[in-house]
Amino acid sequence: MIKTETYQLSMGPVHPSTHGVLQVLLTLDGEKVVDSVPCMGYLHRGIEKLMEARTYFQCLPYTDRLDYVSAMNNNFSYCHAVEKLAAIDIPEKAQYLRVIMAELNRIASHMIFIGSLAVDIGATTGMIYPFRDRERILDIFNELCGARMTYSYIRIGGVRSDLSSAIVDMINKFLADLPSMLDEYNNLLTGNEIFQHRLKGTSLLSGEQARRLGITGPMLRASGIDYDLRKDNTYSSYDNFEFSVPLGKNGDNWDRYIVRVKEISESAKIIRQALDGIPDGQITAKVPKVLRPPKGEIYDTTEGPRGEVGYHIVSDGSAKPYRIHIRRPSFINLQALNILCKGYLVGDVVVAMSTIDPILGEVDC
Amino acid sequence: MHEGLLVNLTVFLTRIAEFIFGNIFIAQLFIVLLEIVVIFAVISLAVIIQVYMERRICGLIQDRFGPNRVGPFGLLQTVADMIKLMSKEDIVPAKAEKLLWGITPMLLFIPAALVYAVFPFDNGVIFADIGIGIFFVIAVMSQGVLLFLLGGYASENKYSFMGAMRAVAQMLSSEIPIAFSILAIVMMTGSLRMSDIVSAQSGIWFIAVQPLAFIIFIIAMLMETNRTPFDLVEGEAEIIAGPFTEYSGMRWALFFLAEYTNLLAAAILTVTLFLGGWQGPFLPGISWFILKVFAVIFVFMWIRWTFPRTRIDQMMALSWKVLLPLALFNIMATGIGIYIYKWIY
Numbered sequence: 001m002i003k004t005e006t007y008q009l010s011m012g013p014v015h016p017s018t019h020g021v022l023q024v025l026l027t028l029d030g031e032k033v034v035d036s037v038p039c040m041g042y043l044h045r046g047i048e049k050l051m052e053a054r055t056y057f058q059c060l061p062y063t064d065r066l067d068y069v070s071a072m073n074n075n076f077s078y079c080h081a082v083e084k085l086a087a088i089d090i091p092e093k094a095q096y097l098r099v100i101m102a103e104l105n106r107i108a109s110h111m112i113f114i115g116s117l118a119v120d121i122g123a124t125t126g127m128i129y130p131f132r133d134r135e136r137i138l139d140i141f142n143e144l145c146g147a148r149m150t151y152s153y154i155r156i157g158g159v160r161s162d163l164s165s166a167i168v169d170m171i172n173k174f175l176a177d178l179p180s181m182l183d184e185y186n187n188l189l190t191g192n193e194i195f196q197h198r199l200k201g202t203s204l205l206s207g208e209q210a211r212r213l214g215i216t217g218p219m220l221r222a223s224g225i226d227y228d229l230r231k232d233n234t235y236s237s238y239d240n241f242e243f244s245v246p247l248g249k250n251g252d253n254w255d256r257y258i259v260r261v262k263e264i265s266e267s268a269k270i271i272r273q274a275l276d277g278i279p280d281g282q283i284t285a286k287v288p289k290v291l292r293p294p295k296g297e298i299y300d301t302t303e304g305p306r307g308e309v310g311y312h313i314v315s316d317g318s319a320k321p322y323r324i325h326i327r328r329p330s331f332i333n334l335q336a337l338n339i340l341c342k343g344y345l346v347g348d349v350v351v352a353m354s355t356i357d358p359i360l361g362e363v364d365c
Numbered sequence: 366m367h368e369g370l371l372v373n374l375t376v377f378l379t380r381i382a383e384f385i386f387g388n389i390f391i392a393q394l395f396i397v398l399l400e401i402v403v404i405f406a407v408i409s410l411a412v413i414i415q416v417y418m419e420r421r422i423c424g425l426i427q428d429r430f431g432p433n434r435v436g437p438f439g440l441l442q443t444v445a446d447m448i449k450l451m452s453k454e455d456i457v458p459a460k461a462e463k464l465l466w467g468i469t470p471m472l473l474f475i476p477a478a479l480v481y482a483v484f485p486f487d488n489g490v491i492f493a494d495i496g497i498g499i500f501f502v503i504a505v506m507s508q509g510v511l512l513f514l515l516g517g518y519a520s521e522n523k524y525s526f527m528g529a530m531r532a533v534a535q536m537l538s539s540e541i542p543i544a545f546s547i548l549a550i551v552m553m554t555g556s557l558r559m560s561d562i563v564s565a566q567s568g569i570w571f572i573a574v575q576p577l578a579f580i581i582f583i584i585a586m587l588m589e590t591n592r593t594p595f596d597l598v599e600g601e602a603e604i605i606a607g608p609f610t611e612y613s614g615m616r617w618a619l620f621f622l623a624e625y626t627n628l629l630a631a632a633i634l635t636v637t638l639f640l641g642g643w644q645g646p647f648l649p650g651i652s653w654f655i656l657k658v659f660a661v662i663f664v665f666m667w668i669r670w671t672f673p674r675t676r677i678d679q680m681m682a683l684s685w686k687v688l689l690p691l692a693l694f695n696i697m698a699t700g701i702g703i704y705i706y707k708w709i710y
Contacts, residue, residue: 119602121602122673125671345678347603
């Protein structure tokens with residue numbers, strides 16, 4: 001008697017398109033995915049535990065190493081939480097600088113997304129262009145704080161350094177060139193027939209499913225739910241700027257791609273407004289040398305490029321946090337993998353994984 | 366038409382060999398063996414050039430340099446790579462079917478090289494001008510799929526096996542459109558002989574007469590040679606390297622060699638069937654041939670570095686639902702065209 005049976009394929013942790021060391025256990029029927037289970041933990045470094053043994057200031061570099069393609073946003077989120085806990089008021093100028101850098105980093109992060117999606121679909125050239133352009137943002141950050149990936153630029157109480165005129169020029173030049181860069185990606189990828197066929201109508205995630213899984217960020221917005229902390233729970237100086245939140249309709253791979261591409265131009269809009277409106281003043285508030293926040297706890301969130309970055313900090317009144325829990329958007333977004341892959345082909349798994357856009361440093365923490 | 370330089374050279378060498386051996390039969394046998402050596406040398410050289418070309422073109426398209434350090438303009442990069450591959454450890458997977466696994470890369474080169482027997486490189490320069498030339502090419506080319514299957518099966522690796530299965534599905538779907546698009550050409554020439562097909566294009570190239578067949582042929586040839594947008598067999602983002610996953614070092618290099626040999630064969634076939642073969646004004650036939658072949662290879666590489674990869678079901682749908690009906694329609698149109706042509710003249 002002839003019969004077919006399903007088999008297990010362990011995709012990763014060493015695999016070209018798992019964006020790091022993620023293992024996905026696929027149950028396959030031929031090429032069709034029956035079940036997919038993401039197995040995490042290959043990059044676990046125990047950051048949350050390590051933070052318990054460090055002072056609040058010493059914790060900051062660890063946040064760089066969570067989501068290493070958008071370290072600014074992690075710094076931002078952590079500092080914002082600690083400041084709220086310790087009730088420190090931040091100068092307006094520092095707020096503006098934070099927003100500029102966080103949005104620049106969001107652009108860089110979305111460029112990585114476009115590049116890695118392109119290479120997962122097989123368009124090698126589509127990867128090179130966004131990575132080349134992202135390099136200019138890294139140059140700006142390098143000029144700003146001497147680091148290309150792990151910035152620790154946003155500090156508790158403010159930011160590390162002021163903008164020099166050279167950096168302002170670099171940012172302005174980058175913003176001026178951004179539309180032509182986006183045109184290039186659109187010509188190479190967005191308009192490509194094969195690219196569209198691969199993305200449209202695959203890996204659907206409805207708004208309801210996304211909401212139930214606690215998915216946030218561009219992935220949630222691609223499913224049509226308008227939820228952006230920059231608008232809905234406005235923090236820092238985001239309420240001073242005009243920008244729109246791009247939404248998708250179907251929640252397929254295509255929407256997740258398009259939402260991120262549109263977010264790049266929205267971020268550019270914010271940066272432009274912030275650069276024009278930087279107020280004068282201090283770049284750091286007065287923060288005690290040894291920070292001892294009052295006893296209590298706080299959960300505070302900001303909008304990172306991948307979704308809601310949240311820090312739950314419990315303070316026992318000492319110089320070190322009693323416990324820190326980090327809400328990593330990649331980790332939670334990755335839980336949708338099974339829904340995105342079930343019933344599709346192996347070729348769609350890598351695309352779905354790409355459009356979730358997980359950073360394994362953040363997933364495994 | 367002028368007799369090519371290479372024909373004169375062969376005649377000259379045969380005379381010398383006859384003088385040395387004193388026997389025309391042994392002399393001819395010697396020349397045939399010499400020709401085999403020459404063909405292999407040409408293939409190897411062409412592969413080295415293609416690898417260099419691919420990397421430079423890729424660099425050009427991707428706004429970077431490509432190899433430019435080893436030798437002048439990086440020309441010796443491929444040689445350096447080859448030395449590196451040869452000096453690598455020979456890793457044999459513990460669970461593999463050792464014999465099948467070991468002979469696959471060697472066997473793979475045979476069908477890839479065999480098709481060169483019937484390619485007309487210049488006027489009269491053809492290894493074996495057999496009456497079923499193009500049929501022979503299609504038949505031999507399709508043998509490659511067996512070895513992909515063998516390599517994937519013998520590796521005892523799920524990725525390899527998936528790649529092998531994909532290879533079978535893909536090559537089966539590509540060969541039928543190829544055969545049917547060539548059929549339109551054969552209907553016009555009335556001969557399967559390669560030299561006849563080339564000489565039939567002395568007035569007008571078949572690309573002008575059979576544009577549809579040309580497009581179908583190019584797309585199907587991309588599938589046949591596993592190049593983007595149809596590189597599903599290797600699809601490195603999905604199944605790592607398909608049937609080659611477990612191969613490393615020199616064994617892998619043999620796969621690589623076969624791949625580029627196939628690409629060259631695809632380009633030569635395109636030139637022979639649609640671009641007038643070695644024919645062209647002023648320059649000798651062989652230079653026109655090389656020019657055209659490398660122009661076609663450039664187009665293949667350009668396509669590779671521009672397009673994303675399709676999905677397996679999309680590739681199959683394209684082949685069976687679009688290319689095959691179009692090819693059949695093209696055959697019908699060609700038949701009607703020939704009938705009308707004969708009725709007028």
